[in-house]
Amino acid sequence: MSKGYLLVAMGDDYIKQACLCALSIKKTQTLSNVSIMTSDVVPDNYKHLFDQIIEIPWWSPDRSFYGPEHRWKVFHITPYEETIVLDTDTIFLNNVDYIWNSLQGYSVGFLTDVKTYRGTTVIDNFYRQVFVKNNLPNIYNAFHYFKKDDIALDYYKHLELVCKNSKEFYNIHLKKLKPKVTSMDVNHAIAILNSNLQTYEINSLNFVHMKSKVQGWEESNVSWVHDIPFYFDNEHNLKIGNFQQSGVFHYVDHKFCNEVIGKYHA
Numbered sequence: 203m204s205k206g207y208l209l210v211a212m213g214d215d216y217i218k219q220a221c222l223c224a225l226s227i228k229k230t231q232t233l234s235n236v237s238i239m240t241s242d243v244v245p246d247n248y249k250h251l252f253d254q255i256i257e258i259p260w261w262s263p264d265r266s267f268y269g270p271e272h273r274w275k276v277f278h279i280t281p282y283e284e285t286i287v288l289d290t291d292t293i294f295l296n297n298v299d300y301i302w303n304s305l306q307g308y309s310v311g312f313l314t315d316v317k318t319y320r321g322t323t324v325i326d327n328f329y330r331q332v333f334v335k336n337n338l339p340n341i342y343n344a345f346h347y348f349k350k351d352d353i354a355l356d357y358y359k360h361l362e363l364v365c366k367n368s369k370e371f372y373n374i375h376l377k378k379l380k381p382k383v384t385s386m387d388v389n390h391a392i393a394i395l396n397s398n399l400q401t402y403e404i405n406s407l408n409f410v411h412m413k414s415k416v417q418g419w420e421e422s423n424v425s426w427v428h429d430i431p432f433y434f435d436n437e438h439n440l441k442i443g444n445f446q447q448s449g450v451f452h453y454v455d456h457k458f459c460n461e462v463i464g465k466y467h468a
Contacts, residue, residue: 205302206235206253206282210273211290217242219290219459224251225466226293229438233299237281239272254281271365273386277348277358289344291459292409292452295440304406309353311404312341312390316411316452318418319430319442328415335378338391341402344452345409346390353399361393409450412442412458425455434462 207227211220217240224236228251237254238244244255256279258272276287284302305311316324327334348354364371368384375392394402414422414429422429433441440447440462453459 204235204282205233205284206237206280206286208276208280208282208285208287209236209238209290210276210287211238211240212242212258212272214242215456215459216290217244218463219456221245221248221251222459222463222466223288223290223292223294224248225463226295226438229466230294230297231299232297233302235282239276239279256281271368271384273389274358274362274365277350277354280350284347284349286345286347287343289452291454291456292344292450293462295438295448295451298407298449301404301407305347305349305404308347308401308404309349309351310357310399311347311402312343313345313407313409314339314341314403315405315408316342316416317408318416319410319412319426319445319447320418321410321445322418324411324416326416326418329413332376332379332381332385332388333391336376338375338388339394339402341387341391341394342409342411343386343390344411345404345407345450347404357393357397357399360397361389364389364392364396407450409452410447411452412454425457427455427457432458434465436465438465 209220209223211217220238227236228234235253236251237256238252239256239258241258259275259279318324333340368389371392372380381388412426414424414426419429430443440451
């Protein structure tokens with residue numbers, strides 16, 4: 203059964219991030235199949251990283267180019283029987299191939315445990331007030347898994363409905379607080395509730411989440427790269443302050459991508 207990673211990228215910055223993510227996968231993972239769904243141009247010198255470069259299907263003229271409404275399509279276009287969908291602003295710092303065996307009991311799964319750069323569990327809800335106030339499943343779609351089966355198909359049909367009708371679903375499920383813009387984390391959480399998905403929390407892996415307000419700092423800027431130094435060497439080892447990083451690293455800020463992507467060519 204084929205397995206691989208899938209990235210969705212719209213816009214030049216996200217294409218560059220997707221290429222960095224793919225470089226990190228090729229560097230660290232034994233199972234290193236990667237594809238990308240985009241309607242932008244992947245630079246020629248990075249095309250070899252991807253098994254397939256897939257045009258975003260089923261365009262609708264009343265939909266925005268950069269909106270989240272395309273992301274339900276991943277189930278239908280993936281070239282793999284088992285797929286991990288990643289946010290583009292993610293890199294792998296060491297091998298986590300074991301996760302594929304851990305996922306065999308899931309049809310659809312999401313990471314729910316995220317860490318600070320110090321390795322402590324994120325407990326600050328600064329960015330998660332919509333989830334807290336509306337009692338939504340606290341999932342992170344930045345790393346999520348599905349296999350091609352009937353349960354996942356049913357789930358993605360629900361997700362399609364939410365993505366296409368987010369205003370109506372938000373009025374139903376988010377009575378206490380709504381996000382300012384459509385959120386795929388929120389869309390997935392609503393789809394989980396509507397599809398009655400039972401087993402979806404992936405407990406065998408976590409990722410470091412570098413949004414600044416969850417790091418436990420007394421004061422912080424919008425971007426963590428202004429708050430603490432980082433060191434990324436030619437062997438692709440990453441240290442944030444005095445803390446060595448490992449596993450899956452969700453760096454959030456595009457400045458990080460610009461600074462480290464050249465290290466994969468050094």
